[in-house]
Amino acid sequence: MLVIKDLHAKINDKEILKGINLEVKAGEIHAIMGPNGSGKSTLASVLTGRELVEVTHGSVTFNGNDLLEMAPEIRAHEGIFLSFQYPVEIPGVSMVNFMKAAVNEHRKYRGLEPLSASDFLKMMREHKELVGIDSALTNRSVNEGFSGGEKKKNEIFQMAMLDPKLAILDETDSGLDIDALRVVANGVNKLKRPDNAVIVITHYQRLLDYIVPDYVHILYNGRIVKSAGKELALELEEKGYDWIKNGDNA
Amino acid sequence: MFSIGVNYLSMADKTSTLSVRDEFVNLYLNNLDLITEESSELMNHYREEAIQYFRLLGIPSVKNEKYKYSKIEPLFGYDYEKYFAPKKILFNIDDIFRCDIPELDTHLALVLNGFYLPNRANKITELPNGIIMGSLAEASRLYPNMFKGRYNTLAENTTDGLVAMNTAFAQDGVFIYVPRNVVEAKPIQIINLLMSDENQLVQYRNLIVVEDGAQAKVLVCDHTLSPKRFLSNVVTEIFVGRNASLEFVKMQNEHNDSAQITHTYVNQQRDSHLVTNTLTLHGGFIRNNLFVTLSGEGADAQLYGLYLTDRTQHTDNFTYIDHAVPNCTSNELYKGILDDQATGAFNGKILVRRDAQKTQAYQSNNSLLLTADARMNTKPQLEIYADDVKCSHGATVGQLNNEALFYMRARGIGEREAKLLLMFGFVHEVIKKISIDTLRERIDDMVNRRLHGELSRCHNCLMHC
Ligand SMILES: Nc1ncnc2c1ncn2[C@@H]1O[C@H](COP(=O)(O)OP(=O)(O)OP(=O)(O)O)[C@@H](O)[C@H]1O
Ligand SMILES: [Mg+2]
Numbered sequence: 053m054l055v056i057k058d059l060h061a062k063i064n065d066k067e068i069l070k071g072i073n074l075e076v077k078a079g080e081i082h083a084i085m086g087p088n089g090s091g092k093s094t095l096a097s098v099l100t101g102r103e104l105v106e107v108t109h110g111s112v113t114f115n116g117n118d119l120l121e122m123a124p125e126i127r128a129h130e131g132i133f134l135s136f137q138y139p140v141e142i143p144g145v146s147m148v149n150f151m152k153a154a155v156n157e158h159r160k161y162r163g164l165e166p167l168s169a170s171d172f173l174k175m176m177r178e179h180k181e182l183v184g185i186d187s188a189l190t191n192r193s194v195n196e197g198f199s200g201g202e203k204k205k206n207e208i209f210q211m212a213m214l215d216p217k218l219a220i221l222d223e224t225d226s227g228l229d230i231d232a233l234r235v236v237a238n239g240v241n242k243l244k245r246p247d248n249a250v251i252v253i254t255h256y257q258r259l260l261d262y263i264v265p266d267y268v269h270i271l272y273n274g275r276i277v278k279s280a281g282k283e284l285a286l287e288l289e290e291k292g293y294d295w296i297k298n299g300d301n302a
Numbered sequence: 303m304f305s306i307g308v309n310y311l312s313m314a315d316k317t318s319t320l321s322v323r324d325e326f327v328n329l330y331l332n333n334l335d336l337i338t339e340e341s342s343e344l345m346n347h348y349r350e351e352a353i354q355y356f357r358l359l360g361i362p363s364v365k366n367e368k369y370k371y372s373k374i375e376p377l378f379g380y381d382y383e384k385y386f387a388p389k390k391i392l393f394n395i396d397d398i399f400r401c402d403i404p405e406l407d408t409h410l411a412l413v414l415n416g417f418y419l420p421n422r423a424n425k426i427t428e429l430p431n432g433i434i435m436g437s438l439a440e441a442s443r444l445y446p447n448m449f450k451g452r453y454n455t456l457a458e459n460t461t462d463g464l465v466a467m468n469t470a471f472a473q474d475g476v477f478i479y480v481p482r483n484v485v486e487a488k489p490i491q492i493i494n495l496l497m498s499d500e501n502q503l504v505q506y507r508n509l510i511v512v513e514d515g516a517q518a519k520v521l522v523c524d525h526t527l528s529p530k531r532f533l534s535n536v537v538t539e540i541f542v543g544r545n546a547s548l549e550f551v552k553m554q555n556e557h558n559d560s561a562q563i564t565h566t567y568v569n570q571q572r573d574s575h576l577v578t579n580t581l582t583l584h585g586g587f588i589r590n591n592l593f594v595t596l597s598g599e600g601a602d603a604q605l606y607g608l609y610l611t612d613r614t615q616h617t618d619n620f621t622y623i624d625h626a627v628p629n630c631t632s633n634e635l636y637k638g639i640l641d642d643q644a645t646g647a648f649n650g651k652i653l654v655r656r657d658a659q660k661t662q663a664y665q666s667n668n669s670l671l672l673t674a675d676a677r678m679n680t681k682p683q684l685e686i687y688a689d690d691v692k693c694s695h696g697a698t699v700g701q702l703n704n705e706a707l708f709y710m711r712a713r714g715i716g717e718r719e720a721k722l723l724l725m726f727g728f729v730h731e732v733i734k735k736i737s738i739d740t741l742r743e744r745i746d747d748m749v750n751r752r753l754h755g756e757l758s759r760c761h762n763c764l765m766h767c
Contacts, residue, residue, distance in 0.1 A: 125712075128712055
């Protein structure tokens with residue numbers, strides 16, 4: 053599904069990603085862990101097409117197509133979804149208008165008619181339940197004045213609405229209380245199917261108790277320095293990153 | 303069908319070496335009989351003094367600090383037809399103009415090129431609850447007591463030549479009177495139509511009185527119905543009585559060759575409420591002067607404005623709030639979007655007089671520039687002489703938020719659509735202050751279409767302006 057080969061990228065002339073190789077197949081869950089500033093969100097930015105990040109070398113294909121050639125909205129239509137580490141507040145744009153535009157543009161891409169107002173509202177209602185998001189929130193402007201946890205729930209709500217093929221969850225667990233974490237993780241699990249995949253970026257084992265990864269990768273200083281099964285996350289929890297930083301990346 | 307006596311004069315044969323000022327003084331002197339004949343004695347009473355002030359002040363130049371960002375003089379550089387009596391129109395106005403705000407049920411007053419258009423030959427309509435609306439000249443004849451002591455008492459003839467010019471030349475306009483304690487939920491709508499085969503200078507006058515305890519909503523819509531060049535110079539005086547409330551919505555929707563200068567003066571008594579909403583949807587050149595005097599304690603004024611400009615359009619809002627007494631509140635929010643080479647200005651002056659303790663006055667002006675060529679000048683001016691006050695002002699001129707844009711695109715919303723949603727969200731803050739639901743929804747729709755690049759004219763309006 054997703055194939056990243058020797059990816060190098062820079063922000064403002066500073067090289068952040070220094071040769072990433074990663075393959076994600078349909079049905080898989082990958083976890084990416086790593087110290088602050090190691091490049092995890094930058095990788096997510098490259099995958100979603102943020103202009104700030106400049107790819108200098110390497111390739112990324114998604115279902116065989118060159119992902120890097122696509123505009124951000126096309127990547128979304130093709131099935132890439134990012135749950136932002138820092139969701140953006142958009143004053144004046146209601147959640148309803150925002151989601152309606154997003155859903156209908158996805159439909160248009162697939163040659164479908166826009167949803168009727170009532171079908172759309174029904175769809176909103178159903179998916180709200182999935183993540184236990186309050187109607188009071190969806191009646192407001194996008195993320196405006198949402199608490200940290202509410203913003204994260206809202207990301208998963210949007211993911212449920214858009215039904216992506218590859219979801220990238222960038223620290224979706226941060227800011228969530230223990231109950232919300234379970235609700236969100238259950239939501240993600242419910243959406244999991246053999247034909248889609250998830251990349252979970254996190255600092256904590258806690259989330260991986262619920263969303264159990266097939267692979268855990270450690271990103272350090274712009275490179276994936278270690279990949280293993282889910283037990284790697286437990287090991288990190290216990291030992292921290294020092295053994296990685298000290299070059300023991302056998 | 304309307305068939306009203308024609309009395310038409312052209313200025314084209316005047317020697318062009320005269321200054322605009324002299325030209326108009328001569329125009330006045332040469333046509334005084336016609337001007338006074340089609341107006342009323344009470345209105346005529348003020349002309350002589352006004353033309354003297356105009357002779358003194360002339361047309362404001364950009365050296366005049368108040369008009370720094372708006373070049374008024376060139377607007378008078380065109381040849382305009384001026385006439386001093388309602389013009390004959392040989393068709394049914396309903397055939398060419400129908401206001402299409404679905405379900406918007408209003409008391410309608412039509413003004414054509416500055417003259418009130420009689421409703422089935424009635425120049426005045428009296429509603430069962432006592433509200434009077436109609437021709438200003440006629441009202442001054444029929445209701446001199448409502449007129450005297452109000453007409454021309456707020457307008458500042460002595461400081462602005464354009465106002466003096468209006469007082470000298472204006473012959474008619476709209477009169478609205480809402481009696482004591484009458485609460486009218488149905489909006490009163492004034493539609494100003496500009497239509498002519500020649501370039502046209504139009505100067506008219508409105509007087510609105512909302513008596514103590516009364517409540518009214520007034521909606522003013524401006525439309526150009528023919529592609530000629532129009533220059534409107536309009537003065538409106540508004541009195542809001544004790545404990546009265548007025549919502550005043552002005553919708554400017556004119557073509558690119560039109561210019562409009564408005565001077566609106568509001569006087570508010572104790573515990574009165576005012577909401578103004580100045581919506582500039584389209585127009586070549588627009589300058590709005592809005593003066594509000596809070597002259598009774600507890601008075602509250604909310605001034606909102608929206609401007610959407612593109613190409614070489616120009617919109618300039620000048621507001622002046624005079625906190626003359628203690629315990630009044632005012633709040634101002636003006637927002638706009640400028641595209642292409644559009645230019646704009648906002649100059650918001652707030653005066654808090656020495657006695658006006660416990661004043662609360664807030665002002666903000668936010669603009670979005672879509673291109674590097676668009677320009678916005680924003681200038682707050684707070685003059686505070688009282689010490690126990692809460693005042694603040696803020697102004698921003700910025701671009702669309704790139705983070706928000708990316709967020710939306712990452713959700714699959716194309717760049718163009720995402721920008722439109724952001725722009726709409728930006729201005730919606732102003733639109734949502736309109737309390738008339740059907741109007742607000744309609745404005746939402748018109749703004750949306752305007753942002754999509756369509757002319758925001760009404761569906762049913764057959765004119766292509
Ligand atoms: N807009 C930016 N301008 C300059 N540098 C940036 C920018 N965004 C990220 N960086 C730098 O790129 C590096 C990687 O940042 P990134 O956000 O990818 O880290 P991360 O692994 O997601 O960290 P965290 O765990 O704290 O979220 C950091 O050194 C960061 O300072
Ligand atoms: Mg990060």
